[in-house]
Amino acid sequence: MLSLIVFLPLAAALALMALPRLGDGAARWAWVAVAAADVALVAALWLAYEPPAAGRLAFEERAQWIPGVNSSYHVGVDGLSLPLVAMTTVVFLACAVFALRSGDRPRTQAALFLFLQSVSLGLFVAADLILFFLFFDLSIVGMYFVIAGWGHGDAGRSAMKFFLYTFLGSLALLAGFIGLYVAADPHTFDMVELAEQTPLEGSSTAGAWVLAAILLGLAVKTPTVPFHTWLPPAHTDAPAIGSAVLAGVLLKMGTYGFVRIAMPMLPEAWRAWAWVIVVVGIVSVVYGALVALAQTDFKRMVAYTSVNHMGYVVLAVGAAGIVADDTVQARSVAVTGAVTQMVSHGLVTAALFLIAGVMWERAGTYDMGAYGGLADRAPRLAALFAVGAFASLGLPGLSGFIAEFQIFTGSIAAAPVTAVALLGILITAALFLRALQRIFTGATQGASVGFGDLRPAELWAIGPLLALSLLIGVLPRLLLDVIEPAAQVLVQLVGR
């Protein structure tokens, strides 16, 4: 079942490449159909899901790959990965619908995004470090071609910077993986076995180095301050659906790595260095928000809010490593909030980047100062933008609130100093309200003149993402019931 979900898009991508005679229209709709089928499969998976035993995975599949180094094709899901798998299929479906209107080599574009979808899903279900690394690297390759091939502005340069920077991170990650492999006895790359063994327990220096390598790799991907400098140019020059996937899905690979690899496999080192992680999280939150506040380019602003939002996740998982007997419950809440934030940010940021794509397509500029009074011309766009902005800044009733509320409840209980990061929420609220005001209110002027409202494909791409955010905000139990058991297990693994 999992393999089908992961490789269905890849098979479709190969079929699209092998059938050059297929018309552009057919290719676009085939992409939508496959992405929708994957959503349906994941929905079925979600309904059949039962939380697995502590330290185990549900829907496991395992086949030999390179037995010589104990690396296998091992996949499975639990409460940490299933929500991300579901979010990934939804974001890719939204991109497929949005791209129904795109005219630039639609067949190749569809194949590339289907490839990226397989890679992203594969990463979230991987239960083997080498399998994880394979998908991690291929996501970089795929996104490079998306930015270089369909981007605008200085796309070649931004794509190159993105590739070099994140590839550096991925190799740091690989160094850490090899360190884990060598330290394990018997040597293995299997995540489940490594989490059981915690191979570097007791050797604090080696553990610190391996954790440092893994953290560097994940921090570049997430990205946290000071490794975030590749993000703004990559987003600014990427096509709308490329940005949506990059921010919505690819960034989660970094934060997912924290909860899937770093915390359960290196609990001792994680506890020892938890303060550093908390500080990096706080700095990312505040710095990301402040820099976003200074932007005049709407897309760059959303890109920097990603640094801020990922900062909350880092903060929460760091706080989960500050172990005290009376904070077990609080740390578990923080981790639950972190995973919820990953899902919430994926949905909301993808929607905001698609909105940015609509602006670029109509007016050719992201400069907020060039717009004004757009609500008059495009009321549907204005409504969706408002919902997205409120979800992003954490208004109750939307998913961002559920996530950030839990993150702060848990983190402040475990480490009161994290309250400093509340400043980030304040700044984010200010910058989104300011953006709303500059673009949509006032007299219709500049780029807003002659701006057409959302077309059906755009509406049906952006709308459902925000509707899901609303659903999570109103009925959070649907999501939290899946995440909470896994978060408790994780907190217990870190505390051992």
Added chain:
Amino acid sequence: MRPALLAPEIVLFLGGLAALLGGSFLARTRQWVTRAVAAAALLVAAALAALDLPGPAQVAMEGTFTVDTTTGVARVVAALGTLVVLALASDEIAGTPRESETYALLLFSTTGTLILAGANDLLVVTVGFLLASVPLYGLIGIARTPLGAEAAMKTYLLGALFGILLLTGVTLLYGVTATTSYAELTDRLADAPAGVVAAGVVAVLGGLLFKAGGAPAHFWVPDAAQGAGGTVAAFLTTVPKIGAVIAAYRLVELLPDTLAWPLLVALLAVASMTLGNLAAYWQTDPRRLLGWSTVSQVGYLLVPVAVAGRSDLALPSLLLYLAGYTVTNLSAFAVTTAFPQRRELRSYRGMGRAHPWLGAALVVALLGLVGTPPTVVFVGKLTTTAAAWDAGYAWLAVLVLVNTVASLFYYLRWIAPLYTHQETAGHHQQDAGTEGRWSRSAAIGTAALSLLLGIGAGALWATFSL
């Protein structure tokens, strides 16, 4: 004697002779017959070697030549690699003067490589070195271009120097141990004066490094890759390394602990990979870029050599890397021979849009050389790095990964223009007639193979660690 154990080498040598003699009696338009003869010899040699592969390790020629899994893998990889080179030749040198001589020299040099790979005696190493090198001098100069002549001269002079160094080393080692056979050297080297052993081994390793094209004996590689024809360039950056690196592995494996040999080889490895990467940065000729890239690849290949015998992963990972590197490097060169007119990175602008399959093959090959999963070089790089770390050389593993990041930049300089919009004026017209069909198939086939071998690396690994 048991000459039957050397059947693949004998078949290749006889095939070379047949191509040479047959070529003298055939009209220029019918020289393809010699190509067919050469291809048949390579196929037979590969088949014989593959049939031998599951058998137990044996020695031939009074214990001077080992036929084990390592030799077997080297035979299969080298023979099939040369077969791909012949496919490139079908486009580039079919119907040219000295066609059959090229095939003969290719086969002789391949034979020399295989003798190096199986050598279990220092004198056999010398024979293999000469048989692999001498045809190469001729091959590099055979195109008779000014650059080719310069490259041939440079290779010849360096080859002569390092050949003499190799002989000196063998003499020194013989002088202190009274034997050249590996079986006896193992014990006697430990008791011999460390200084003389050090000088002798360094000299022999120097000769092998020339053959492999690693620092500090690499100066001929970029010139030869640029100056020689595409066929020859593909051959000389790929096949001779197989024998040389395996010979180095066998030598390092039997060295005593009296000196820090792993450290020395590790430093040579780091020197090769770093130098090759830095020098490749600003190259504009794709073949010269690949030439420097192979220097850095030798550095990665020397990593398992450094930890020979110190990790169970070392030998299988070396063989896996060699096989993967051969396939991937040939794929990249095949793309350059498919477009003989494109001699600058700039001229590849828009190539991927005009030729999607060849563009994809080049992307797979170059990302493969970087070590991106799921290509087979990735598995090679992963396992060699794990071997180094496993043997206690974590710093070497880290340097391999750092160098990998550094190498990405220049490979990307070649990938980036492939999908840009502007097709350089004029190229489109020329390509229609000159896109080599054989090279095209070879490039796509080897690129696909590098993916398949990466995905099926488990089976490969099982074969290599027999």
